[in-house]
Amino acid sequence: MTLDHLRLRVPLALAGWGAVAATALPGGSPPRWVPVVLFVCFGPGLALLLPQRGTLRPAARIEAVALAAPLSLSLAVTVSTGLFLVRGFSATAFLVTLAALTTVAAALPGLPLPAATRGAVGGGGR
């Protein structure tokens, strides 16, 4: 793992824990909700998509930007619904589960979507 990879993976792995820490701030204040919303919307998705061998090609970068939010929010839906089903929902349980998933995802290789692995689809890749 190169220094570049660590520069990408470490912030991704820590983003969720930063959001958990932000919940200690006063309710409704921007320093609290901004990191939370950014993490919930993008954190898990970027951790799943970004860590790839080498630099991402332009097509793969567009794809990572576009799919990060839908993937993150899908995971957030699954986690929050699961917590409600087992009657274990709380903001901390919700964010900690997502943060843990994100940390694990950041340590693993990125999702092997073809554009990411070979950069073949899209404008810049051709």
Added chain:
Amino acid sequence: MQPRAPAMDLTEARTPPPTRPPPSRRPAPRFLRPQLLLSWLLLVAAVALWTYALPRVGFRAMGDYGLLDRFPAAFYAALALLTCGFLVALRRAGTAPWWPAAYCVTLLVALKAPPAVLYDSVRYPWASKHDAVVNQLLLSGELRPNGALSGNMSAYEQWPGFFTLTGGLVRAFGVDSAAAFLNWAPIALGLLLMPVLVLIYRTFTEDWRLVWTAVWIFQLANWVGQDYLSPQGFAYLLHLSVIAVVLRHFVRPGSAGRLRDRSFLDPASAAVPPPTGTRQRAVGVAVLAPLILAVNASHQLTPVMLCVSLFALTLTRRYRNYGLLAVAALIMLAWDLTMGRPLFLETLGTLRDSLGRLTQNSRAGYAGELTGPGPELAGQANVLMVLAVAALAGAALLLRRGLVRAALPLLLVSLAPVPLFVVNDYGGEMLFRVYLFGLPGAAFFAAAALVPAAGSPRGARRPVRRRARALTLHGALPLALLVLLAGFLPSYYGKEKMYYTPPAETALVTRAIDRAPHGALILATTGSFPQALHRYDQVGHWFFAEQELPENERMLADPARHLADGIPPGTDAYVILTRTQDIYAAGEGLLPPGGFATLRERLTASPLFATVEEHPYGIVLHYQPATEGDRP
């Protein structure tokens, strides 16, 4: 995002190379060069005008035309400037796609942020229902999909994904309820949707001008109001993301055929994405599974749309992926038969009745006719907008057959939901949903009609064609964008009087429902008023005017008796009549002109109802059942 080699404008392509400046003169800084200068100057001017206009929007005193006559001239000027700036930025879209991107983001904010910035209450009274569902979930801390709640409210716990997510955000933000951020949903969802649209459009064209024009048209044609804080708005984002991944990563080997031949395609077409093997597609299904699961957890109709779209894609050789379709269908079936079982079985039971009733299923909203200058104008604008986008898209289908050949999957995905009219009316909303699901493709083809291909060597030699292209690009495109902008505003803001509720009215409803004991019945003309579903797990509801106009006219002859006959014996019942209901019932044509005032007058005068609280913006009445001796 690094753009590839530019798809150059014809006029640009013929421009002679710039002459070298004399060595004594220093070249102007890059941002002061004419085209770049115009790009950022127009953007800054539009933002400044919009910011100036916003505090001057008189939303508290809306008249017949909603916000249309409350927006100051500066607001309209800002939107016109944005359009001009976008057209300028479009000329350099090939080399600097960030400029049209910046304009598209600004347009989204300029069009949809005014209510979010200005309103001191929830926009769309029915959106507060979703707020109530989130509050209820957070209060109970569990899901009860089998609970028999009035007004089919159990459905929200059978497809709870969006609400549990919103609940998570409410708690994590540390705010009282989703109302704190509810009005920002159209902007948030729009921003998240934009890169997904770009991803889809880039799969079929290499021309950035076409991509951004399609995104621009999508914004203007997305007046349908399904992007508020709602499960459908959220599930739509996930649906399009699934479609984007499928279009880019599920091409079967050896299926492209003649589509690999550039001469067979439009110059703006992108080559078919490289094929993927069985293993890669299996990985793709695994990547998509959480998205498909989240669509199913969030909304009951979108998974059907998704399966129909995936089925339509299997009609092409390129995307014949039965495995993916089977996985999507199985996830849907598994959810419907477990969490969604009660409503799923109930819907199956009524399907036989609604099947094939095309005219009924394609009606918009409830039974009434739009009434009043604003709603009527909005209704006409809606129809004209649909026709305009459809006409432009239709023109592209005829004129750009090479592009259509390459983008056939997008066309199929857009047309796929149309047959759902045959199945069900989805509470009068099927028309809007079908329109929305068809919109990404419609916007793309509409843009294709307005942005001619840049570099067709055969066509470029013919002066007539060249002139026609220049005319389209410099005449039809600006005109169409301005016309669509002019159509968006009444479509989105023409009925705004129905959508804004003064906080005092919200407080009145909350007080009244808080006062009602457990098991009480809340009566109102329609459910379209703020906090209508407050404490919905503890009280029942009867929205008694949500029926055909003639029935309402009969009801108005003796409303007190009509309501008294419908209230189950021994039930504690409250009637809540508010200004927002009055505007909605009149605008949607549920009640005849003056009907609401008559209703209020007659109920107040009736001995069967005692006034609990009365204000100019609303009244609360308590049902006093007549004893046997009192009955006539």
